[in-house]
Amino acid sequence: MKQTIAVIDYGMGNLRSVTKALEHVAPDSRVLLTSDARQIEQADKVVFPGQGAMRDCMAELTTRGLRDAVHTTATDRPFLGICIGEQMLFEHSEEFDTPGLGILPGQVKRFPSDQMVDAQGQRLKVPHMGWSEVWHSRPHPLWHGIEDGARFYFVHSYFVTTPDTALTTGESTYPNRFTCAVGRNNLFATQFHPEKSHSAGLRLLSNFVAWNGQA
Template sequence: MRIAVIDYGMGNLRSVQKALEHVAPHAQVTLAHTADAFYESDAVVFPGQGSFADCIAALTAQQLTDAVRWAAANRPFLGICVGLQLLFAHSEEGDVAGLGILPGKVVRFPKNEMFATGHAHLKVPHMGWNTITVTRDHPVLPTSETGKRYYFVHSYVVVPEDDAVTLATCEYGIPFTCAVATGNLIATQFHPEKSGETGLALLSRFVTWAQTFSVSSTQ
């Protein structure tokens, strides 16, 4: 099995690659920086770290935007953190357009929002461990994952136009979408590669799920 980790100079690439190699020792996990590498893959992972504007600029400079759109439509596809956010149409961070694969926007956590206790304002970025609620079943993120803790680092959240794409939610002062899924695509705001055994189990389920797809080597 060939898994392409999109390499556009942004993101925690080596950690993602090593985590995938750990859960899929017989797979070929490569850092992919050309469109051909996506076309030749059996699954694609789209990590991201840093600002939305810098990430979309890096993708554009490497002429990878169309290839990412193609992979999101034609391969088992996992987006992580900014790799989730970039799938949407627009971000407040830098006031820039995203890939437009999913309708919706990316917005900042409200500056004045308070925790449910009412005793403290949010500290942004949202950094550290938090529990999730899975809103519908999925092979990669089943409802049994509700209550599990994953690791987050982000200041912005996605707001899908279509609530049906939301797969899981989290709460940090406000409830927000922390995972989406549609067709062959799934993406998470949290970092599975930083989430210990729970995150590794998610990556293992992604690999198993990806193997169920019939993959063509043609463009």
């Protein structure tokens, strides 16, 4: 029987690009873009993507009755969060003073304007937009076959911070080091967009498709 991968549709961001990328790397799986909580809870694997303001994303998630489905699936099966789908897993965001889901400990912070200067003294723009190197903080099955320092595509003004250093699986720099990937048990989440990151991103998604949820 084909495994089912549910992509959570809560009306925010270009979710179809994630769906299409998963269909490309998982031709033998059933990839389902859905806002039906029951379908999400019945899926073998779950992807939680998104773009936009966290306040709006949290509001849509609540309005569509999907919060419980995220809480359940983030703790009991292979689960991948992407961009806002990573940030929403944490306790709180500075963006519009927004409470998150609290599945992971930590805060979502805006890049500090007084520190946005590169090594040459040039001002850096926020949002952080474009390709940046990602360094593996620790081994993880989703890094398999991906070179340490491979470049991934980012679009964001906020990043996660956590007191639990064991959660951090990947870091990037803009201009200071920041956490850009986290993992715990069956859950893995990234600030960057693997679906927009060419071969490295497709490899990460392929690793997720094959992953049994054990770190």
